[in-house]
Amino acid sequence: MQLTPQQIDEFHTNGFLLLRQFATAQTCDELRTVAAKHLYEMIEPIESEEEYLQKRSGAKTTRRLRQVYDRDPLFAEWMTNPEMRPVLEQLLGEEPRLLLAHHNSIMTKLPHVSSVTTWHQDIRYWHFENDNLMSVWLSLGDEYLDNGLLEFIPGTHKMAFSPEQFDKSSAFRDDLPQNQEIIAKRVHFNLKKGDVVLFHAKTLHYANKNESDEPKISFVYSLRGVSNRPIPGTRSDFREVTLYSSVT
Secondary structure, eight states: OOHHHHHHHHHHHEEEEEETTTTTHHHHHHHHHHHHHHHHTOOEEEEEEEHHHTOOOOOOOOOOOGGGGGGGGGHHHHHHHHHTHHHHHHSSSSSEEEEESOOOOOEEEEEOOOOOOOEEGGGGGGGGGGGOOEEEEEESSSBOGGGTOOOOOGGGGOOOOOGGGGGGGBBBBBSSHHHHHHHOOBBOOOOOTEEEEEEEESSHHHEOOSSSSSSSEEEEEEEEETOOOBBBSSSSOOEEEEOOOOOO
């Protein structure tokens, strides 16, 4: 697949791009079946809601499956989908490298027990030479505001923020008037099974808790441009997968 110049411009202007029905229903169903098994059996490594909220509790509610590339061949197959490679190269402007240190996850919001995902930039915990980084989000079912749909603030990947605009957990503070003006520009679009959202690592995004009666399950992985190397000795300096682009 090749993006149009308009789509490329949209990504670079807004910091995100929606591709409707990129994955087939069969692919999504197969991925969801395996993911549901791992979620139900709580197969490690996982991140819990309690860990995410930094709460000490005997309870453990799964928030995400980590390191999914090595969990099942189906997961690795989606993350190395040859149809996606030219899209990634067009947006990164160079050969993409698949990161296994960041995201590489099945994300879930379980009914009524999931937490709000506060406004944040993914790059807050990443350590690379520059910000030529992005993520690929695949909806494995319907996603809408009431079950934790992602919301974005256009253009925030190009904005310069002061440290005071974020709290100690690197969440974008919603109690500051200057931040509230930015948050007021939030946008969203409901997702259907097979829809993909590509977004820049500095684009501010947010998701509400799941108020529906069904779990929301999504697949997300991240990439860097080949010249954007990880900083040695950081958590980003980890195993990667080389993707060979079909772009000429």
